[in-house]
Amino acid sequence: MARMGRPEAGPGRVVIPLAGTLDLTSLKGLRDELDDVIDRFPHSDLVLELSGVDFIDSSGLGLLLGRFRRLDGLGRSLKLIGVRAPVEKVLRLSGFHGIMDVEPLPRASGPEGKPMGL
Amino acid sequence: MDTNFFVLEFPSHSQNVGLARLAAAILASEAGFSVEDLEEIKVAVSEAVTNAIVHGYEGRTNGVVRLEARLAGNRLRLLVRDDGVGMADVARALDPVPAGDADHVGLGFAFMRAFMDEVEVESSPGAGTSVHMEKVAQVGDLARDRQ
Numbered sequence: 237m238a239r240m241g242r243p244e245a246g247p248g249r250v251v252i253p254l255a256g257t258l259d260l261t262s263l264k265g266l267r268d269e270l271d272d273v274i275d276r277f278p279h280s281d282l283v284l285e286l287s288g289v290d291f292i293d294s295s296g297l298g299l300l301l302g303r304f305r306r307l308d309g310l311g312r313s314l315k316l317i318g319v320r321a322p323v324e325k326v327l328r329l330s331g332f333h334g335i336m337d338v339e340p341l342p343r344a345s346g347p348e349g350k351p352m353g354l
Numbered sequence: 355m356d357t358n359f360f361v362l363e364f365p366s367h368s369q370n371v372g373l374a375r376l377a378a379a380i381l382a383s384e385a386g387f388s389v390e391d392l393e394e395i396k397v398a399v400s401e402a403v404t405n406a407i408v409h410g411y412e413g414r415t416n417g418v419v420r421l422e423a424r425l426a427g428n429r430l431r432l433l434v435r436d437d438g439v440g441m442a443d444v445a446r447a448l449d450p451v452p453a454g455d456a457d458h459v460g461l462g463f464a465f466m467r468a469f470m471d472e473v474e475v476e477s478s479p480g481a482g483t484s485v486h487m488e489k490v491a492q493v494g495d496l497a498r499d500r501q
Contacts (some may be wrong), residue, residue: 259372260368260400260407291375291393293400293462
């Protein structure tokens with residue numbers, strides 16, 4: 237299950253924090269919520285802040301890709317920031333780095349090496 | 355001979371994908387897999403169980419998904435089984451070349467193959483689907499975590 241935090245609007249972009257797992261459970265609800273924000277800020281690029289996301293699989297990828305395609309069609313960009321290592325690996329394998337900006341979480345923050353969130 | 359195992363059966367509810375991931379990861383953690391390996395195993399399980407729910411049972415929540423996990427020393431063997439619709443052409447389903455939005459199945463299998471050492475799929479129409487996956491923990495995996 238994934239939760240969306242409060243969107244933070246800046247000049248030309250809106251930042252949305254996500255938390256939880258981007259898998260089959262998060263699809264429908266989150267898609268509608270994200271589309272709602274895309275509609276509410278019609279001239280803004282979208283930045284998803286993913287430091288709270290500890291898991292993603294192909295279902296989650298499909299969700300992100302769908303938002304990317306929708307924004308791309310509207311001439312707007314999608315950027316992912318604060319991406320944790322296991323999430324970044326899945327994104328990288330899927331070729332996301334080739335189509336959008338993906339910024340990893342800085343190594344200094346967060347207990348990356350610990351087996352948390354099993 | 356198995357050093358440990360479990361068999362889990364659960365309804366084809368999306369929330370049970372997380373349950374399956376967690377159970378497999380906990381068993382695997384007994385075998386010397388690194389944190390990175392455990393994350394990969396979680397993705398592989400998530401893909402297989404999601405396929406069972408979404409494609410095997412076509413999104414119905416009244417199907418039963420079975421996860422068998424067996425540990426023999428440093429070798430983890432997983433089986434994800436559904437009694438859903440099954441696939442007529444397994445090879446084509448495994449092909450990761452995207453075909454519109456129906457590429458979900460192919461992408462899921464691509465991750466299973468990337469993250470597990472062996473993946474075998476048995477499926478036929480009306481006879482459900484069985485996905486066998488195997489991963490061996492490498493010596494020194496845990497040491498890599500400390501770097």
